[in-house]
């Protein structure tokens with residue numbers, strides 16, 4: 094039996110509910126998947142996966158399905174000779190990197206991305222990154238992180254990538270004015286919306302991490318305030334805090350409520366008056382409320398079951414229940430970061446079934462018994478559940494699609510209402 098372990102917290106909402114902790118077979122994508130959105134964000138970066146043909150297929154098929162592929166990622170294939178120890182994998186890697194950088198002088202930041210095979214043959218990519226970094230500096234900065242899927246879930250790839258960059262961020266002067274760093278990959282259009290709102294409130298200077306190009310790494314120091322835009326960046330936040338930055342606790346900016354609370358956390362840290370805050374966010378917030386009211390008509394009273402996958406589950410569950418009137422059957426998350434999730438937990442309805450980790454067969458049994466109106470899960474579970482007559486939403490789509498902020502709040506809701514509408518049309 095999976096143990097039920099109570100978590101200790103304060104009082105309100107769902108934060109004193111027991112959490113079902115499961116440690117069984119898991120159905121998740123690996124951290125290589127993050128390359129798909131990261132390579133679009135950092136325009137002069139290149140991601141070289143050091144992996145097998147399976148890794149290459151994963152990246153290419155994900156990129157091919159989700160976006161127009163651009164040549165800013167590739168796989169250096171570890172073949173049988175490497176696995177058998179017959180070839181010097183370091184020499185081969187150096188040769189591949191040299192050829193790549195000669196052909197592509199536009200690359201300013203190169204990530205060597207580890208995989209299950211590179212870990213199996215114990216290829217030390219951090220030493221390789223140091224060696225190659227020394228050789229190609231100052232034109233190219235070489236970093237490394239692991240996207241291996243053995244013990245991770247797919248959004249951890251972004252956490253590992255951002256964490257690998259923290260050391261390269263310049264030191265902010267102790268006397269520097271307070272600055273805000275928004276942490277987590279956001280589409281440029283969303284970043285621009287937030288930048289405008291912060292500007293109207295008088296909050297700044299504001300930087301975004303990751304930056305749009307490798308030269309835009311923000312300085313970090315004791316006067317840096319960080320605001321997490323994504324809920325899966327535990328290691329990155331820890332490293333930024335170790336550099337002296339302090340984290341502003343807030344809801345994540347999903348839906349009108351989450352976005353308002355997230356912006357308010359920054360406004361409060363800058364001493365912005367309520368009047369100025371209202372003047373800045375009021376029009377966008379009203380637009381979001383009106384657009385969400387239409388979505389609420391479709392979604393209120395419907396039930397949703399989250400399998401653990403993207404680590405967005407808790408903030409999305411809070412949004413779906415509080416702003417759209419959906420009922421939460423189970424909210425699964427791969428990892429529960431209690432500190433970062435405290436504001437979210439406090440707003441989940443009392444009695445929500447939370448689960449952490451996965452024992453996929455048991456969870457499927459619970460889902461089949463509950464027959465929720467919609468199931469949020471990874472691609473591997475979606476097709477079988479659809480074939481059983483259930484309506485699903487791919488969790489990975491929630492990371493690929495612009496969903497943060499006021500202007501995207503209704504689009505986020507529509508990601509849930511559209512499959513339900515499609516299912517009702519098929520049934521009619």
Ligand code: SF4
Pocket residue numbers: 123124125144145147148149151207208209210240241242243
């Ligand atoms: S799970 Fe491992 S082997 Fe499979 S694609 Fe990911 S890194 Fe490669």
